[in-house]
Amino acid sequence: MANKIETTDAVEILSGNEAIARGAWEAGVKLAAAYPGTPSTEILEALAHYDDVYCEWSPNEKVAMEVGIGASMGGGRALVCMKHVGLNVAADPFFSSSYVGLEAGMVVVSADDPGMHSSQDEQDNRNYAKFARVPLLEPADSAEAREFMISAYELSEQFDTPVLFRTTTRTSHSKSIVALGERTTAEPLAKARRDWNKYLMMPVNAIARHVVVEQRAVDLADYAETCPFNRVEMGDTRVGIITSGAIYGYAREAVPEASFLKLGMTYPLPKKLIADFRSKVDKLYVVEELDPFLEEAIRLMGVEIDGGKELNTLQGELNARSVAASLARADVPGINQELLSELGPEPSDLPSRPPTFCPGCSHRGIFTVLKKLRVFVSGDIGCYTMGALPPFNSVHCSTCMGASISMAHGMAKVLAPPADDAKPDLRSKVVGVIGDSTFFHSGVTSLMDVIYNGGRTVNIIVDNSTTAMTGGQENPGSGKTLLGDPSATVDIPALCKALGVKRIATIDPYDLEEVERVLREELAVDEPSVVIAKAPCVLQFKVRKPVYQVDAGLCTGCKRCLQAGCGALNLYIDEGGERKVEINPFDCAGCGVCSQLCPQDAIARPAPAEGKGS
Amino acid sequence: MTARPTTNVLLTGVGGQGVVLASYVLSQVAMSEGYDVKQSEVHGMAQRGGSVTSHFRFGDKVWSPLVSPGTADLLMAFEALEGLRYVNWLKPNGVLVYNALRINPSPVSAGLATYPEDVDSLIRAAWPTVKCVNANELAAQAGTVKAANVAMLGAISATLPFAPEIWEAVIRKAVPPKTIDVNLEAFRLGAASASAPAAECKTR
Secondary structure (H helix, E strand, O other), X not given: OOOOOOOOOOEEEEEHHHHHHHHXXXXXXXXXXXXXXXXXXXHHHHHOOOOOOEEEEOOOHHHHHHHHHHHHHOOXXXXXXXXXXXXHXXXXXXXXXXXHOOOOOEEEEEEEOOOOOOOOOOOOOHHHHHHHOOOEXXXXXXXXXXXXXXXXXXXXXXXXXXXXXXXXXXXXXXXXXXXXXXXXXXXXXXXXXXXXXXXXXXXXXXXXXXXXXXXXXHHHHHHHOOOOOOEEEOOEEEEEEEXXXXXXXXXXXXXXXXXXXXXXXXXXXXXXXXXXXXXXXXXXXXXXXXXXXXXXXXXXXXXXXXXXXXXXXXXXXXXXXXXXXXXXXXXXXXXXXXXXXXXXXXXXXOOXXXXXXXXXXXXXXHHHHHHHHOOEEEOOXXXXXXXXXXXXXXXXXXXXXXXXXXXXXXXXXXXXXXXOOOOOOHHHOEEEEEEHHHHHHHHHHHHHHHHHOOOOOEEEEEEOXXXXXXXXXXXXXXXXXXXOOEOXXXXXXXXXXXXXXXXXXXXXXXXHHHHHHHHHHHHHOOOOEEEXXXXXXXXXXXXXXXXXXXXXXXXXXXXXXXXXXXXXXXXXXXXXXXXXXXXXXXXXXXXXXXHHHOOOOOEEOOOOOOOOOO | OOOOOOEEEEXXXXXXXXXXXXXXXXXXXXXXXXXXXXXEEOOHHHOOOOEEEEEEEEEOOOOOOOOOOOOEEEEEEOOHHHHHOOHHHEEEEEEXXXXXXXXXXXXXXXXXXXXXXXXXXXXXXXXXXEEEEOHHHHHHHHOOHHHHHHXXXXXXXXXXXXXXXXXXXXXXXXXXXXXXXXXHHHHHHHHHHOOOOHHHOOOO
């Protein structure tokens, strides 16, 4: 592992994710598996462009992890990638992989999302390394991402352990210059090695393996003392800063002349190296994002720290300015004063610009109707979570992947049943809404539960044949693999039928009348149902139909159409001072939802010009 | 040779405007001139019509991929409101270059909020060194409105220390082959517009 990582003369600007893919390829990775999730998605998208690596989108992170463990047990270097919350899904095999070890190296990338740019929480997954006793690497930029990745495989094989490779949004999605190297590969095994004691985790073997795991953690801590990624940079000895990952860059800018212990391997930590660094500086500060992960470990070593988490925050992202401000609170000398300058007033009263459904999005009709029905909507993770935003305001809970159906089921089980003769109050009804990819990820078992346990919820699967939120990745229902090969397609109605669902309807989500009629029917019966709203993602499949126009003479400016929340619609005041709506022809995708909402029939497609029709 | 300090550029706009491609061109231009570069953007939920920012920095050695508030040398706004929103990211003598384009945020489309009337005056009141560009118009003139991002690059090109040939060489490689001429023309029109008086520019 102490080998120098070779490079050629070639340099490229790569994102952290692209550099991880490059490093994995250079390290001779044979197999990579992942479920898309921001900010991790582009790793496999980039790796799929290289030859000689099998890459797949697995239905979820647990499956991806198990595919990776199998590959490494079979003697092929494996890469498994996910966003931070994905590791929660994959935690079961991840912990076991620590016990069984491997034949060829395995690296697990956890791309964390401090600041929650695109996530439901900002958990600090460095904790998983300690929890599972596996070594943890944290690159600071793209060059390190490539270099650390190559070394991670050597480390993995040297210590017979998976390696947790933790990035954040700012390492995964930042670009910097990377020197490239060549691919090295090992000969594959002809057959899997059978090692009952090591690879079969029944209690008698697991008890023995736990001893191995704890000794390995001790050995890794020894190794950390000389790991080339833990680097001391002595400067002004009045100030010592221990940091890791992207935060190193912020701290270098905040206090340019300070002394740094820049940790690339952050579990286990090098006790002697840290104590030695402490002895060389007057004051020691630990600067890290989210949890006081390094700080707590360093304090437990008995090393005195002059400032840590109490100076900054447990929440959100740091940047050079916030690091400078936090160290200024401790009167640290040598802070870059430009970063402490007072900011001008923020412009006030500006309209916010939240993400929204694209013009023509097939989810728009569903949420327009759900809002009207006033049912409780248990949502899920995907573009359709935006049904919670104005003007729809019709998703009422959303926690994690696959939870819509199971949470709706639990809720319906405790809500008071309607009186027999009372007119059903739809506000007491619960509807689950889940996308196709999320359904395959972990909604199938939830639906199985509803049927098995006599549930009575209505479950809408909004099937747009892609994994839209993360940029349109293939999935088990899209008919193609990550590598672009045609594949078997999950038949959702047949799958639901096989699970025991008796009421299954497939609807056109653009036909508001049909959506409302079918949902009212299903809400009226006291048994579970699945409603499949099937239409392709307009962004991914570039769906455009002839555009609609507003007849300004008929438009009364009632704003009913604006309830579609479509960016192609614009409210304006005409020359006569009257409120009107217009449709931007460049944005309109011709879906027609707004025209169905117009009480004046003022929105229509213009008749085709003479001689142009077929 | 004295160390070249880090230059900070913040690009802001709306998902789908080509902010990321513009940022890519900037990075390649700076790297080809021997600078260290770092660039950062956010994917995922930030798209879908939401606000988009991209941070671009170059110098002899760049540590952080992020521009800090109050330190931007250049704020390049692909939409007027998204220029106004980020003015306090500029450092005291920083320059704001914005596209005279209005794209309604979803709360405005839904009739729940209003787009600021006379956004140009608000921008000029909020910041002293402002340059307005009709990037979409210039791009349409060049052949396609899709090249508005490249017209914006033309408009800011004079504020950065790179020769026109460098920009053009990078743009040739960055855009689809069939659109090279249109994009180069958009770049030139953008660059030429930099000398036009800003007062005649009105967001619509």
